Amino acid sequence: MANKRLKRQLLLRKLFNKRRLVILNEDTFEETFSLKLNLMNVFVVASVGAILIIFVTTYIIAFTPLREYIPGYASSKLKQEALEMAIKSDSLEKSVKINNAYIASIKKVLTGDLEYAKLNKDSIKALDAAELDLSELAPTEKEKELRDQVIKEDKYNVFESSKPKVSFVLFPPAQGSMLQKYNAGNKHLAVTIALTNNTPIKAVAAGTIIFSDWTPSSGYVVIVRHKDDILSVYKNAASVTKRQGNTVKSGEVIALAGNANTIQNSGATLHFELWKDGFPIDPTQFINFN
Numbered sequence: 001m002a003n004k005r006l007k008r009q010l011l012l013r014k015l016f017n018k019r020r021l022v023i024l025n026e027d028t029f030e031e032t033f034s035l036k037l038n039l040m041n042v043f044v045v046a047s048v049g050a051i052l053i054i055f056v057t058t059y060i061i062a063f064t065p066l067r068e069y070i071p072g073y074a075s076s077k078l079k080q081e082a083l084e085m086a087i088k089s090d091s092l093e094k095s096v097k098i099n100n101a102y103i104a105s106i107k108k109v110l111t112g113d114l115e116y117a118k119l120n121k122d123s124i125k126a127l128d129a130a131e132l133d134l135s136e137l138a139p140t141e142k143e144k145e146l147r148d149q150v151i152k153e154d155k156y157n158v159f160e161s162s163k164p165k166v167s168f169v170l171f172p173p174a175q176g177s178m179l180q181k182y183n184a185g186n187k188h189l190a191v192t193i194a195l196t197n198n199t200p201i202k203a204v205a206a207g208t209i210i211f212s213d214w215t216p217s218s219g220y221v222v223i224v225r226h227k228d229d230i231l232s233v234y235k236n237a238a239s240v241t242k243r244q245g246n247t248v249k250s251g252e253v254i255a256l257a258g259n260a261n262t263i264q265n266s267g268a269t270l271h272f273e274l275w276k277d278g279f280p281i282d283p284t285q286f287i288n289f290n
Helices: 002-016 039-063 065-069 076-111 141-155
Strands: 019-024 031-037 177-180 191-194 200-202 207-215 219-226 230-240 253-257 269-276 279-281
Touching (some): 002 039
Antiparallel strands (some): 019 031, 177 191
């Protein structure tokens, strides 16, 4: 125990033993600077200096732009720009996918090589054409009684019980005799109307022209996009009066009838098609051609 005390006392004496740091002129040995200190002062000053250096370094890294010059640290502006570019690239990727799907739908409209879908006339929405088990859909006796009751009530109802859900009216593109009706079974997805030369072909509703050009198989073709993603297609025209990107009103002339088809040597006819979500629709369900 005595030895330990002795060692502690010696250590304390060394720590607090005053020393003098002297700086002399080498030529004249003149004292230019002197400083009295001990080991404890040196330890305290070194510790405080280290703490200050750590604090200043941390502050620079955390709160000042100087951290950008430290290897491994990126600037906040660069991070923000990288984040914005990532968001924009993701949005562009989605837009490209949507545009590709839309272009593929337009190609199907031009070629007509696809299956048809059954549509509800009131909603113009494609129904699921999957095969159903009709045995499970058979009405029960209570349902039959309810149906008979509703039929009897509606029989003497002077008010119209239902209204069409179509949000706009479609007008006939041209007046003429119908040569061939829509027939999905024969893959005839249009109605063919006989016209005289230079008969005006009009837009069935307001919309934007997304295609207006000559094609080898169908002569001049005009495709108009209406609201609710409905497309009206006018084929076998002799000339067009509107360009792609033009907006048209309902009943506005977009083409002139004639035979501009070099493959089929037929008279002036209009092949009119109606499409919804990439599926053909029977135009006679919505347009009165008579």
